[in-house]
Amino acid sequence: MFKNINLGIKLNLLLGIIFLVLTLTISLILSRILQNYAEQIVADRASLLIETMNSVRQYTSTQVNPELASSLETEKFFIPQTVPAYSAREVFENLRSNEKYSQFFYKEATLNPTNLRDKADKFETEIIKSFRDNPNSADLKMVDLQQHGFHTIPGGELFYIARPLAIKQESCLRCHSIPKNAPASQIATYGKDNGFGWKMNEIVGAQIISVPASQVVKQAQNLRWQVLGRVSIFLMLGIVLLNIFLKFTITDPINKMSSLSKKLSTGDFSVEFKHKNNDEIGILARSLNRLKVSLKMAMEMIENQSPK
Known part of the structure; x- marks a missing residue:
């Protein structure tokens, strides 16, 4: 079942797990720290x-x-x-x-x-x-x-x-x-x-x-929930921004290439894999373009050698 889930959902599941683990870890650490801090506040008063x-x-x-x-x-x-x-x-x-x-x-x-x-x-x-x-x-x-x-x-x-x-x-x-x-x-x-x-x-x-x-x-619990609330907001904001980043830099380009690859597999050699950046997605796009050219040349050679 997990194999049939698309990449975006998998990334969000991973981010959700990371979010929960970070929240629990921060909560445990804050419990002791804020307990000591609350004791100090009361002691100072x-x-x-x-x-x-x-x-x-x-x-x-x-x-x-x-x-x-x-x-x-x-x-x-x-x-x-x-x-x-x-x-x-x-x-x-x-x-x-x-x-x-x-x-x-x-x-x-x-x-x-x-x-x-x-x-x-x-x-x-x-x-x-x-x-x-x-x-x-x-x-x-x-x-x-x-x-x-x-x-x-x-x-x-x-x-x-x-x-x-x-x-x-x-x-x-x-x-x-x-x-x-x-x-x-x-x-x-x-x-x-x-x-x-x-x-x-x-x-x-x-x-x-x-x-x-x-x-x-x-007092310690109030401080903990205040801190956790702010941390959770920043983590959620980070997840949203990361999703937006992944969407425009990875998932959308990959989906586009996947769609163009399907057209290429049916013999449509007019497709062009374009990606402006020189990152891994850009390297993949250029590789697919070379593959398209090689495939087109191979198909032309087959057509030329076939009996008329």
Whole structure:
């Protein structure tokens, strides 16, 4: 059956197979590349959020806390607005009202927090310990120790980015060194058992921003389909242009020569095989013209030798 199919259809079948193979190959390659790219996009956005939270923390530590420090001794209850972690969390929750960031979650996970709400779970504890165990943690900036990846929870899978939290200001030790140095309102609110024993330059926790992994996968898929769509358009355009090229340079000249050859086989020596280009089709046309001349001469010789 395949032998009876004309050359144009065969070429299109071949091009179709090449198109499918290229599409599948590109899809497989893009899946991994765009997955990494999507992860990087989310990681970059999360890094920007962490930098923003650090700015909030810095502002609270240098501007808000000094103004309210004296009130911590006289107020009956602790003023959480003086704590950088509290300010960062509140600002982030307001940020989540923006649909663009509604799927992001922020936590300052701590091994020994004052507020047990910030207590690190098993996974977060492992992250913090990995920061502490890094031999270069004392020499590198916090951003250089940053890590990201996927974490499975009962509700699904999360993509996270984590950065260590270290004590870099002496003012932090007022509330976290020993209970007797802590403000009275802090002791009254949180007690003497949690959040103490911190030391200067010690990594005590981690800033962790997480987002459902489906968001990363969805972004990667959107990018993949966009790229595949554009690649498919260019491939289809290439196939169309190649078909047009083959039609005018190969199939049409061959069909014309085939038709003229049939006339020649019936004894019509008036046919002329013409092809302007000096390519393989042109060589074939000249060969057929020589064949026609030779055949005509042979027929004339036969006629002259036949008895009258």
